[in-house]
Amino acid sequence: GAVVSQHPSRVICKSGTSVKIECRSLDFQATTMFWYRQFPKQSLMLMATSNEGSKATYEQGVEKDKFLINHASLTLSTLTVTSAHPEDSSFYICSATPPGQANYGYTFGSGTRLTVV
Amino acid sequence: GIQVEQSPPDLILQEGANSTLRCNFSDSVNNLQWFHQNPWGQLINLFYIPSGTKQNGRLSATTVATERYSLLYISSSQTTDSGVYFCAVVSDFNKFYFGSGTKLNVKP
Numbered sequence: 001g002a003v004v005s006q007h008p009s010r011v012i013c014k015s016g017t018s019v020k021i022e023c024r025s026l027d028f029q030a031t032t033m034f035w036y037r038q039f040p041k042q043s044l045m046l047m048a049t050s051n052e053g054s055k056a057t058y059e060q061g062v063e064k065d066k067f068l069i070n071h072a073s074l075t076l077s078t079l080t081v082t083s084a085h086p087e088d089s090s091f092y093i094c095s096a097t098p099p100g101q102a103n104y105g106y107t108f109g110s111g112t113r114l115t116v117v
Numbered sequence: 118g119i120q121v122e123q124s125p126p127d128l129i130l131q132e133g134a135n136s137t138l139r140c141n142f143s144d145s146v147n148n149l150q151w152f153h154q155n156p157w158g159q160l161i162n163l164f165y166i167p168s169g170t171k172q173n174g175r176l177s178a179t180t181v182a183t184e185r186y187s188l189l190y191i192s193s194s195q196t197t198d199s200g201v202y203f204c205a206v207v208s209d210f211n212k213f214y215f216g217s218g219t220k221l222n223v224k225p
Contacts, residue, residue: 032211043203044215091158105150105165111158
């Protein structure tokens with residue numbers, strides 16, 4: 001089945017630095033990937049839609065200059081948290097599905113737990 | 118966006134008991150998935166079920182799209198079933214809207 005890999009699984013960074021999170025589709029090509037954020041004991045909220053070869057689409061309230069998304073290839077999307085602050089500490093998860101198989105469900109990566117100190 | 122409500126928010130069961138989790142959604146959807154989030158955060162897809170009924174072992178799910186709800190049944194619960202169960206619905210643009218989850222604790 002479709003596999004989505006995320007890296008790193010856990011990262012701790014200092015306030016003011018930037019952190020890059022990778023999301024890879026291992027056995028399929030994904031023109032679209034989605035990034036979600038989950039705060040402790042809360043649900044997942046969609047942050048942005050990553051589109052291969054074009055700009056990402058951000059949900060209302062998500063700062064595009066703070067959360068930079070690059071989808072440079074059909075198997076890789078990256079989320080960069082710029083000038084991270086403690087309030088950005090969260091669990092970030094990506095998802096994707098093979099082309100034409102959206103009706104069969106989406107696969108999620110294993111997530112990245114970001115802690116900003 | 119679409120509103121998704123799950124109930125109950127918390128559930129404590131004795132091992133071996135059965136349970137039903139509910140998901141209500143506010144608009145028609147293209148599909149619906151149930152997930153189990155393990156203690157490490159991994160989302161495990163349980164069912165893709167935009168309508169009808171499906172069963173997988175001790176788990177089954179039913180979605181009544183016309184009435185905008187879905188149910189997840191867990192029978193003969195085990196301690197390994199503990200975790201958070203999410204219902205998520207998908208809009209026209211393939212965006213997932215997640216419910217707030219049901220936190221299940223199965224005690225031995």
